[in-house]
Amino acid sequence: MKNWLWTSDFVVEHNVVTVKKTGHVIAINLELAHDIFTWFCFYVFAQGWRLQRRLTGHKRPTIAFFRTSRGHGT
Numbered sequence: 001m002k003n004w005l006w007t008s009d010f011v012v013e014h015n016v017v018t019v020k021k022t023g024h025v026i027a028i029n030l031e032l033a034h035d036i037f038t039w040f041c042f043y044v045f046a047q048g049w050r051l052q053r054r055l056t057g058h059k060r061p062t063i064a065f066f067r068t069s070r071g072h073g074t
Helices: 030-055
Strands: 010-013 016-019 025-027
């Protein structure tokens, strides 16, 4: 029960994170920071859109494609 915290699955040394289980090595650099920033911007946009839909009364989630009157299932 010593390693119950998820952070024990990683080793951090010299700006490199190593995943113990797979041996995958992740360099902590500006490219990683850019990827995290890009993902975070998308996440904030998606959650904002979700919140706006919820506040305007749309209870169900919607798919990101517009339906046409001639499409299937209409």
